[in-house]
Amino acid sequence: MDTPLEDIRFLADSENRFVALESLASGPCTRSELRSATESSKATISRLLGDFERQGWVAKEGNRYALTPLGDYVATIFVDLYDHMKTAHELRDLLPWFPLGELDREFDLEILADASVTAATPENPMAPVARVLEIERESTWTYTLANRFPKACIEARYEAMVEGNQTCELVLTPSALESAMTSPNANKFEEIVAADQSSVYLYDGDIGPGGIYDGTAYLIVANEEDVNVGLIESDDPALIERLETTFNQYREASTQLTVSSLEADAESIQAET
Template identity: 30%
Template structure:
């Protein structure tokens, strides 16, 4: 293990080392090309390449320096680590609210996601972000443990304008809406709409996820249920996960019916 840490330290001491190894793993480069792409001086490149040749990570060819099989192995690990750390730094502010067990995709896929958090002037900014996505979409699929007032009102209006809505909600979420007179009326409008279908699942749904056309939005809450962030991405892997999870919930849920809308009446 000590030798592993020594090699990690060797690479970490100079950003140029990682850049050079990654470049020659992608394609042969001569020293001029490496200098142009990394900004390293020729003496620095000479030392780096000699160190790499001693480790048998690179070899000189007529086409330029190229990575060996083990050099490509190390370069791939560097790339993966770089992507992981890039994503971690991007998500660090909201890491405490990301579920540890309920995400069926690599967190690196959120490395370029748009993160919206509440502010003093815009405390409902995450919800507003989701509503904006809904209002510009043709088809929206949702699975969630909550159906808040702002989103419900926006969905009712959007469906009336021709949007297609397919929502799966926990029974607790539907019950909470049905027990509020004003919200119950909006839910009834949605229930009656031709382009809206709502299904109910008795089990808890740990995440609130919206798939608006090709964009996925995750609403993150703290342990007290307070909304902390919206995370939006058009990453294809995240969309594949979200649509598959929606399909699973949809298949195990039952249709919303009149008894769900009774509330206290």
């Protein structure tokens, strides 16, 4: 291997080499531990360690193998690259609908390098929705921006806030409010609004769905048909700060809902229909 590209190809062409390098980055390993991590044969591990030694990346310490300073440098760079590429792979199908405009025109995707992505798949098209309901039901506190508030979300919030101890600040669009008011769970929605630990607001305009729960930011990604295709979660401080700023801007431009205002809105909706 005479060039840097050949070194990269050497690592990228074998999952075993990458897994072994990642394992060694966590600390010295025996051959048996590397075999277990890579699920490889003795012969494969022998070849792999021989290659690593010739590269100057590992050295034997008793019955264990440890990264050299050069090996540690390579592992740090390559594992970081892998993590970035993994995120890029997961985001690839979501970015066409990613709400960049809601955050910043100069949004830096580096913020999402360590994000957790839940994407809809042919095998599990409802995965993002299921994850959102988990957040709504299980969080201790949330700041939420919602352009939809269907029956399942009302049930999750009711369970968390009215029957549980979750605190929540929720900003809804008019369409989200109308869907809640005309839902079979409209009474439960009224109890959510009336709950001591909730503050529900109405923003007269469009908003990108998402928010912050228990110190983690989340963004809901919908396609052009308004179908949820993914959920992105991250505890990156920069993203949390941006979402806090965005949430505060919407909240300050909103009107807080009360049970009395809901009753007036209900009468208005009934009159229109």
